[in-house]
Amino acid sequence: MQEPKPNVGRPRDGQIDGAIVRATRELLxxxxxxxxxxxAVAARAGIGKAAIYRRFATKxxxxxxxxxxxxxxxxxxxxxxxxxxxAAVCRTIAAQxxxxxxxxxxxxxxxxxxxxxxxxxxxxxxxxxEQYVLGTVLDRAVARGEIASRPDxxxxxxxxxxxxxxxxxxxxxxxxxxxxxxxxVAESVxxxxxxx
Amino acid sequence: MQEPKPNVGRPRDGQIDGAIVRATRELLxxxxxxxxxxxAVAARAGIGKAAIYRRFATKxxxxxxxxxxxxxxxxxxxxxxxxxxxAAVCRTIAAQxxxxxxxxxxxxxxxxxxxxxxxxxxxxxxxxxEQYVLGTVLDRAVARGEIASRPDxxxxxxxxxxxxxxxxxxxxxxxxxxxxxxxxVAESVxxxxxxx
Amino acid sequence: MQEPKPNVGRPRDGQIDGAIVRATRELLxxxxxxxxxxxAVAARAGIGKAAIYRRFATKxxxxxxxxxxxxxxxxxxxxxxxxxxxAAVCRTIAAQxxxxxxxxxxxxxxxxxxxxxxxxxxxxxxxxxEQYVLGTVLDRAVARGEIASRPDxxxxxxxxxxxxxxxxxxxxxxxxxxxxxxxxVAESVxxxxxxx
Amino acid sequence: MQEPKPNVGRPRDGQIDGAIVRATRELLxxxxxxxxxxxAVAARAGIGKAAIYRRFATKxxxxxxxxxxxxxxxxxxxxxxxxxxxAAVCRTIAAQxxxxxxxxxxxxxxxxxxxxxxxxxxxxxxxxxEQYVLGTVLDRAVARGEIASRPDxxxxxxxxxxxxxxxxxxxxxxxxxxxxxxxxVAESVxxxxxxx
DNA sequence: AACTAACCGAGACGGTACGTCACGTCTTTCG
DNA sequence: CGAAAGACGTGACGTACCGTCTCGGTTAGTT
Numbered sequence: 147m148q149e150p151k152p153n154v155g156r157p158r159d160g161q162i163d164g165a166i167v168r169a170t171r172e173l174l175x176x177x178x179x180x181x182x183x184x185x186a187v188a189a190r191a192g193i194g195k196a197a198i199y200r201r202f203a204t205k206x207x208x209x210x211x212x213x214x215x216x217x218x219x220x221x222x223x224x225x226x227x228x229x230x231x232x233a234a235v236c237r238t239i240a241a242q243x244x245x246x247x248x249x250x251x252x253x254x255x256x257x258x259x260x261x262x263x264x265x266x267x268x269x270x271x272x273x274x275x276e277q278y279v280l281g282t283v284l285d286r287a288v289a290r291g292e293i294a295s296r297p298d299x300x301x302x303x304x305x306x307x308x309x310x311x312x313x314x315x316x317x318x319x320x321x322x323x324x325x326x327x328x329x330x331v332a333e334s335v336x337x338x339x340x341x342x
Numbered sequence: 343m344q345e346p347k348p349n350v351g352r353p354r355d356g357q358i359d360g361a362i363v364r365a366t367r368e369l370l371x372x373x374x375x376x377x378x379x380x381x382a383v384a385a386r387a388g389i390g391k392a393a394i395y396r397r398f399a400t401k402x403x404x405x406x407x408x409x410x411x412x413x414x415x416x417x418x419x420x421x422x423x424x425x426x427x428x429a430a431v432c433r434t435i436a437a438q439x440x441x442x443x444x445x446x447x448x449x450x451x452x453x454x455x456x457x458x459x460x461x462x463x464x465x466x467x468x469x470x471x472e473q474y475v476l477g478t479v480l481d482r483a484v485a486r487g488e489i490a491s492r493p494d495x496x497x498x499x500x501x502x503x504x505x506x507x508x509x510x511x512x513x514x515x516x517x518x519x520x521x522x523x524x525x526x527v528a529e530s531v532x533x534x535x536x537x538x
Numbered sequence: 539m540q541e542p543k544p545n546v547g548r549p550r551d552g553q554i555d556g557a558i559v560r561a562t563r564e565l566l567x568x569x570x571x572x573x574x575x576x577x578a579v580a581a582r583a584g585i586g587k588a589a590i591y592r593r594f595a596t597k598x599x600x601x602x603x604x605x606x607x608x609x610x611x612x613x614x615x616x617x618x619x620x621x622x623x624x625a626a627v628c629r630t631i632a633a634q635x636x637x638x639x640x641x642x643x644x645x646x647x648x649x650x651x652x653x654x655x656x657x658x659x660x661x662x663x664x665x666x667x668e669q670y671v672l673g674t675v676l677d678r679a680v681a682r683g684e685i686a687s688r689p690d691x692x693x694x695x696x697x698x699x700x701x702x703x704x705x706x707x708x709x710x711x712x713x714x715x716x717x718x719x720x721x722x723v724a725e726s727v728x729x730x731x732x733x734x
Numbered sequence: 735m736q737e738p739k740p741n742v743g744r745p746r747d748g749q750i751d752g753a754i755v756r757a758t759r760e761l762l763x764x765x766x767x768x769x770x771x772x773x774a775v776a777a778r779a780g781i782g783k784a785a786i787y788r789r790f791a792t793k794x795x796x797x798x799x800x801x802x803x804x805x806x807x808x809x810x811x812x813x814x815x816x817x818x819x820x821a822a823v824c825r826t827i828a829a830q831x832x833x834x835x836x837x838x839x840x841x842x843x844x845x846x847x848x849x850x851x852x853x854x855x856x857x858x859x860x861x862x863x864e865q866y867v868l869g870t871v872l873d874r875a876v877a878r879g880e881i882a883s884r885p886d887x888x889x890x891x892x893x894x895x896x897x898x899x900x901x902x903x904x905x906x907x908x909x910x911x912x913x914x915x916x917x918x919v920a921e922s923v924x925x926x927x928x929x930x
Numbered sequence: 931a932a933c934t935a936a937c938c939g940a941g942a943c944g945g946t947a948c949g950t951c952a953c954g955t956c957t958t959t960c961g
Numbered sequence: 962c963g964a965a966a967g968a969c970g971t972g973a974c975g976t977a978c979c980g981t982c983t984c985g986g987t988t989a990g991t992t
Contacts, residue, residue, distance in 0.1 A: 150936080150937090151935090151936075153990075154934085154935055154936065154989095154990080154991090155934075155935035155936025155937060155988085155989075155990085156935075156936050156937035156938080156987075156988045156989050156990090157936085157937075157988085157989065157990095158936090158937070158938095159937075159938075159988095162938085178456060179452070179456060180452075180453070180456035183977085183978060183979090184978080184979070184980085185977095185978075185979095188939090188940095192939085193938080193939070194938065194939040194940060194941085195939090195940090195941085195979095195980085195981095196937095196938080196939080196940090196981085196982085197937085197938065197939080199980065199981075200936095200937080200938095203980090204979090204980080205978095205979075205980085248455060249452075249455045249456055252448075252451050252452040252454075252455045252456075253452045253456065255448055255451075255452070255511075255512075256375075256445075256448040256449045256451065256452035257452075259444065259445050259448045259514075260374065260375065260376045260445055260448070260449070273512070273513060300509075300513055300515060301509075301519075301522070301523055301526070303508075303513065304505040304506075304508045304509040304513060304515065304523060305505045305523075305526070305527060305530070307504075307508055308503075308504035308505035308506070308507060308508030308509065309500040309501045309504035309505065310500075310504070311504055311507070311508050311512065312499075312500045312503055312504030312507050312508070313496070313497075313500040313504065315451075316451075316469070316503075316507065317469060317496055317499065317500060318465075319496060319500065323497075326497070327497055327500060327501075330497070330501070330534065331501060333534070334501070334530050334531065334533075334534040335530065337530075337533075337534075338526065338529070338530040338533075346967085346968085347966085347967080349958090349959070350958090350959080350965080350966050350967070351957085351958070351959085351965075351966030351967030351968070352956070352957045352958050352959095352966070352967050352968045352969080353957080353958060353959095353967090353968075354967095354968065354969095355957090355968070355969075358968090358969085379946085379947060379948085380947080380948075380949085381947075381948090384970095388970090389969080389970070390969065390970040390971060390972090391948095391949085391950095391970095391971090391972095392950090392951085392968085392969075392970075392971085393968075393969065393970080395949065395950080396968070396969090399949095400948095400949085401947095401948080401949090542941085542942085543940085543941080545984090545985075546939080546940050546941070546984090546985085547939075547940030547941030547942070547983085547984070547985095548940070548941050548942045548943080548982070548983045548984050549941090549942080549983080549984060549985095550941095550942065550943095551942070551943075551983090554942090554943085570848065571844070571848065572848045575972085575973060575974085576973080576974075576975085577973075577974090580944090584944090585943080585944070586943065586944040586945055586946090587944090587945090587975085587976095588942085588943075588944075588945085588976090588977090589942075589943065589944075591975065591976080592941095592942070592943090595975095596974095596975085597973095597974080597975090640847065641844075641847050641848055644840075644843055644844040644847045644848070645844045645848070647840050647843075647844065647903075647904075648767070648768075648837070648840040648841045648843070648844035648845075649768070650840075651836060651837045651840045652766060652767060652768035652837055652840075652841065661906075665904070665905060692901070692905055692907060693901075693911075693914070693915055693918070695900075695905065696897040696898070696900045696901040696905060696907065696915060697897045697915075697918070697919060697922070699896075699900055699904075700895075700896035700897035700898070700899055700900030700901065701892040701893045701896035701897065702892070702896070703896055703899070703900050703904065704891075704892045704895055704896030704899050704900070705888070705889075705892040705896065707843075708843070708861070708895075708899065709861060709888055709891065709892060710847075710857075711888060711892065715889075718889070719889055719892060719893075722889070722893070722926065723893060725926070726893070726922050726923065726925075726926040727922065729922075729925075729926075730918065730921070730922040730925075750964085771951085771952060771953085772952080772953070772954080773951095773952075773953090776965090776966095780965090781964075781965070782964060782965040782966060782967085783953095783954085783955095783965090783966090783967085784955085784956090784963090784964070784965080784966090785963085785964060785965080787954065787955080788963085788964090791954090792953090792954080793952095793953075793954085931992100932991100932992080933990100933991080933992070934989100934990090934991080934992095935988105935989095935990095935991100936987105936988090936989090937986105937987075937988070937989090938985105938986080938987070938988090939984105939985100939986095939987105940983100940984085940985100941982100941983090941984090942981100942982080942983080942984095943980105943981075943982070943983090944979105944980100944981090944982105945978105945979085945980100946977105946978090946979085947976105947977090947978095948975105948976080948977080948978100949974105949975105949976095950973105950974080950975095951972105951973090951974080952971105952972095952973095952974100953970105953971085953972095954969105954970100954971100955968100955969075955970090956967100956968080956969070956970105957966100957967090957968080957969090958965105958966085958967090958968095959964105959965090959966090960963105960964085960965090961962105961963090961964090
């Protein structure tokens with residue numbers, strides 16, 4: 147979201163922000179990511195295209211903002227074990243991955259990685275946040291004495307989230323069985339870490 | 343690839359098929375997925391656009407065909423243990439995932455999931471093949487007595503490939519450390535299965 | 539010319555209308571009717587193709603508008619005789635026929651008659667106007683007592699303009715001798731009418 | 735029509751010539767000049783495109799040959815007066831002009847004048863032949879003593895044929911009234927010439 | 931109360947790529 | 962070697978979408 151100049155001129159209409167998000171989400175569901183056009187969003191929201199581009203630099207930024215909730219994920223409450231904490235983290239992220247249609251995630255990921263700026267923001271907003279949460283959880287395990295030292299976070303991240311991600315986005319797997327997968331993976335990663 | 347009518351008229355020039363693939367791959371590397379144009383492919387290949395559209399219904403089909411090699415993956419030689427076999431499968435697939443620039447994979451996945459037909463072909467060509475290979479490997483483990491019965495293949499698939507996939511495509515992780523990740527994951531999945 | 543909605547949105551840039559006409563005329567002279575392309579017109583005019591297709595439904599409409607000046611021919615001043623009036627009318631029309639390269643006239647006539655809508659507009663713009671002028675001139679002759687009643691206008695039209703048209707477009711005749719032909723025809727038609 | 739090499743190889747199938755002409759004429763009537771395609775002619779005739787291009791250098795040549803009958807117009811029998819002879823010539827040519835749909839004539843004329851070679855052939859086949867016939871008729875009038883010397887043929891040609899041409903092709907006039915127009919014009923031209 | 935600066939909807943703008951179509955040529959198999 | 966079938970390079974077509982810009986008009990805060 148681009149910032150308006152403060153305290154001069156007419157202020158932005160706050161209803162428009164909501165209307166853009168709503169129209170974008172509706173059209174993503176109705177037509178899919180590839181067939182979403184800015185003109186259609188503007189028409190559906192009953193606004194002009196300029197109102198969109200005053201707020202977002204590109205179509206991708208708009209979709210990014212409309213799709214991705216504000217994601218201020220916090221470390222889960224201490225469950226008493228690394229395994230339980232990892233399962234909690236994994237469940238939260240899995241829930242986010244199922245909050246948008248799969249083709250939207252694919253399209254967005256492609257566009258994000260095609261654009262340096264957006265890619266950096268995505269990384270900062272999601273990846274780093276998730277790894278911060280993971281780090282907290284792992285530090286707890288160290289404090290508990292479950293593991294000797296904090297392992298490489300990115301590797302743990304990949305082992306924990308990768309299977310869920312793949313299941314949902316590549317295999318197009320059943321969303322109900324994600325819970326099972328999540329539990330299995332958390333167990334598996336925890337025991338691998340503890341074993342070392 | 344659209345099929346020509348057999349034995350009537352001038353046959354398709356086989357060199358053109360190769361030239362399209364070559365030009366597409368070169369341009370994907372040089373310009374990236376988002377900036378690939380059909381006109382540029384035709385120009386680079388020294389052919390007309392019509393020759394492309396005679397073979398592929400859309401630009402995406404063309405890229406799919408040019409990117410996705412004929413992928414007739416076979417089960418790896420028996421390594422003597424489930425863990426060794428899983429590691430071999432995982433290494434092979436990881437090698438394929440690193441054979442194209444990452445933005446190409448993202449773009450292709452997005453386009454594949456935006457188009458039902460292409461999605462089905464992708465599933466048939468890759469997912470099913472990988473799961474066939476995995477099934478073979480798991481059956482060996484059953485025969486060996488490592489595991490009691492063949493588990494759900496898709497779940498194993500997700501656990502095995504998901505981390506590598508996530509590491510490479512989402513985290514943009516170091517390609518050299520994929521080997522470490524692969525080994526860790528294979529070990530982890532194997533021991534989870536054997537334990538049961 | 540397609541009409542813009544009035545008083546909403548950005549108004550059409552009037553300079554573009556002129557630039558399209560100018561570029562079209564230049565390119566018709568430089569390359570001829572058959573080799574005129576819409577892309578070339580847009581490039582020459584320094585505009586996008588969309589700006590052309592926003593104004594004209596087809597390439598032919600564009601050429602029609604660019605070629606056919608607004609043609610608000612008025613009856614010539616009363617020369618005192620039917621013969622003089624007819625000669626004046628004929629000279630005016632002959633001048634219009636020589637204002638564009640001959641291949642443009644051929645191409646335009648062909649396209650006009652290939653498209654019902656354009657044909658109707660051509661008829662309304664040109665034929666009816668010319669016949670209105672002819673009707674005025676003939677009415678004067680009736681008032682003068684040169685002829686008893688107003689004859690069939692279309693027949694007179696054909697007799698008067700046909701020879702000049704044929705001379706210029708079919709015979710590819712010398713443009714300097716059109717004056718002689720015009721005078722001869724006007725004399726001939728006038729005496730045929732007066733004789734009756 | 736391009737000549738085959740004589741006495742070598744397989745002779746051309748004479749039925750094909752007829753089939754091309756028939757298919758061309760049918761499609762001209764059904765779809766009009768602008769929408770006639772060589773592929774459609776070949777398909778309708780049940781032949782290959784190569785068989786067409788073996789006979790005609792261009793699409794226009796094909797249409798020219800298919801539309802225009804072999805036109806070996808001879809001077810009409812002596813009617814005893816210039817006026818009668820001119821009327822006969824005019825009637826013959828008018829009949830030819832009505833033998834094809836009007837849009838075909840427009841299209842063909844445009845293409846003829848866009849191509850030097852075809853334009854020359856058209857001129858030789860039609861214009862010169864018509865002027866030869868006119869010359870013969872005018873010579874008769876000189877011999878008869880109706881006129882003193884042979885006037886400029888092209889000018890007479892334009893005066894005589896122009897009105898009919900304009901009536902049929904530009905005005906889209908009623909074909910039944912062409913007879914009246916023909917008679918009027920012949921009378922008018924004859925008396926203009928005799929008067930001098 | 932007037933001024934001013936940024937807002938608003940609507941839609942035109944330059945640019946770029948798409949997928950289609952037709953031309954006239956070329957290349958195969960068959961007779 | 963002619964013919965049917967159809968692939969080939971070329972090049973224009975008309976459409977669609979992007980992100981920008983320009984209208985007339987609206988809506989605050991500042992003079």
